[in-house]
Amino acid sequence: MEDTQAFKYAKQPVVNWIRIRTSAMAPGKHMDITALVEQFNIYEDVLSPFLSGDITLVDGLSLINKMPFIGQERVSISYRSSFSEKTQIVEMDVYRISPVNENADDKTQIYTMYFSSPEFIENRKRKVVQSFEDRHDTIVQKIYDNYLKNESYEFSFEGGKPIYIPEVCEDLDRVVIPNWNPVRSITWICGKARSSNGIKESTYMFFERMGEGYYFTPLSSLSKKKSQFKYFRASPQYATVDGEKDVVLPILSIDEFVVENDHNIIDAMNQGRYLSSLNYYDMITRNYGVNTYSINREFNDVRHLEENYPANRRMINEFSSIASSILYIPNNTGRIDDTPDYNKDVHLRRNAQLSQFNSHGVRISVPGNSDIHAGDVIEIEVPNKDAPRNEVKSLDKSVSGRYIVRSVRHQVSKNTEYTSFLTLSRDSILQPYPENQTIANLESEETYAGES
Numbered sequence: 001m002e003d004t005q006a007f008k009y010a011k012q013p014v015v016n017w018i019r020i021r022t023s024a025m026a027p028g029k030h031m032d033i034t035a036l037v038e039q040f041n042i043y044e045d046v047l048s049p050f051l052s053g054d055i056t057l058v059d060g061l062s063l064i065n066k067m068p069f070i071g072q073e074r075v076s077i078s079y080r081s082s083f084s085e086k087t088q089i090v091e092m093d094v095y096r097i098s099p100v101n102e103n104a105d106d107k108t109q110i111y112t113m114y115f116s117s118p119e120f121i122e123n124r125k126r127k128v129v130q131s132f133e134d135r136h137d138t139i140v141q142k143i144y145d146n147y148l149k150n151e152s153y154e155f156s157f158e159g160g161k162p163i164y165i166p167e168v169c170e171d172l173d174r175v176v177i178p179n180w181n182p183v184r185s186i187t188w189i190c191g192k193a194r195s196s197n198g199i200k201e202s203t204y205m206f207f208e209r210m211g212e213g214y215y216f217t218p219l220s221s222l223s224k225k226k227s228q229f230k231y232f233r234a235s236p237q238y239a240t241v242d243g244e245k246d247v248v249l250p251i252l253s254i255d256e257f258v259v260e261n262d263h264n265i266i267d268a269m270n271q272g273r274y275l276s277s278l279n280y281y282d283m284i285t286r287n288y289g290v291n292t293y294s295i296n297r298e299f300n301d302v303r304h305l306e307e308n309y310p311a312n313r314r315m316i317n318e319f320s321s322i323a324s325s326i327l328y329i330p331n332n333t334g335r336i337d338d339t340p341d342y343n344k345d346v347h348l349r350r351n352a353q354l355s356q357f358n359s360h361g362v363r364i365s366v367p368g369n370s371d372i373h374a375g376d377v378i379e380i381e382v383p384n385k386d387a388p389r390n391e392v393k394s395l396d397k398s399v400s401g402r403y404i405v406r407s408v409r410h411q412v413s414k415n416t417e418y419t420s421f422l423t424l425s426r427d428s429i430l431q432p433y434p435e436n437q438t439i440a441n442l443e444s445e446e447t448y449a450g451e452s
Contacts, residue, residue: 020074020076030076050119052117055077055112081367094113119161123183129178130177137165163216166215203219223303232380272293305402308433310427357426398431404425406424
C-alpha cells in the first residue's frame, strides 16, 4: 500500500450514528441525520468547563422547517477513530442555529447547529445561595452534585456525569456563595485551592473530558502523568545512519506544526510570571504587608513537565521586577477561629504558575484520535533541521518533549475524514537555555555584529 493511501486511512473515522431529538418528540424517539451531516466539531479545553461543538447540515428535506428546529434539540453522536477500540458517545444540547443558506440549484438548505453539554444550560438556570465549611474539594463536589449535575442522558452516563477529584485540597475554609451560578462558584474556589500534595501548587482547574466527565484538579498534577502518545514531525533530514528515512506510523505523524513560544518580556512582567509582589492590608491588626513570589525560590517545589526553567535564568533576574505585579487585597489573619489567611500566597502563585504554563505552546494537527483529551500529556519529537545527514534522529530540543493538551478540536468532515487539532502547553523545557553562547561558523565578531 502506498504511503498516501495509508495516511488517508489513518484519518478515516468510524461514525456509527448521529441522531437528533426535538423538544416535541416523545422520550426515546430520535431521527438519524448521519447522511445529512457535512461536518461536525467537538471542542475540549482545560480552560473551559464544558464540552462544546457544532454540526453543519446539508438539508434537502427542509427538516429545519418541518420538525421544526428551534435551538432546543438534543444531538447525540456515536463515533471513534478507525484505530481506536473505544466508542465515544457525545450528547449535547443545541443552543443556537446559524442563518440558513439556501442553494437554488439543488434546493438544499445549509446551516450549523451549535451545542454544548447539558450542564451548560443547567449552569444558566441555577444559582448557589449557600454557606460551606469544608475542604475546597468537598465544597466543589457538593456544588456539582446539588446544582450542576444533569441526569437527562439517554445513551451514556446513566445518573449523570461523574466528577473526578484526583487530589484533595490542603485547607479547610468557610465560604458563603452569594447567589452565583455553579461554575462561577467553582471557579472562585479554584482561585483559593491548594493541593495537599504540594501546598505551593495552586493551579486547580474545572473542566470536562469527552467520554469521562468533569475534573477538578491542579494542572501541576497532570504534569507527572504518563505520556499517552508520542507524535513525530516527519522531515527529509530525519534520517538513519544509512541515509534512509524512518518509517513513521501515519497515525502518529504531525501534519501542521506551529510554535507559539511567548517570548514577550513585557507580558511576562505584567503577569508576574517569574517575579511579583502583592500588597495586603490586615483588617484586624490594621497593618500593611507585602508578599512576594520568585520562580528561583519556588520552581523546585512544584511538579513540572520537564526539569528546566521556562526562560533564560539570566533574563529572569535582569528583566523581571519585584514590582511587576502589584495588587492590593484585604488580609483576614486573626479571624475568630484563628485560621491563617493564605489567599495572598495562592493569588501570587496561581497567577505565576498559570502564566508559566502558557509561556510555551505548540499547535499541531494530527490524524483524528478520539482517545486524546484535554488534560492529557503527550510527547512530540521534532527533528533538528541543522543536524548532519548521518546523525541518527537528532531532535530539536527547544520544542521537542512533553506537553499538556490544553485544548483539542475533533473535526469529522463528510463522515470520511477525521482530524484532531491540538493546542499544547508546558511550563518547563527539555533543554535549558544557554547562559553564555558562542555562535559557530562565523568568520569574525564583526561579521556577527554587522559593519557600521
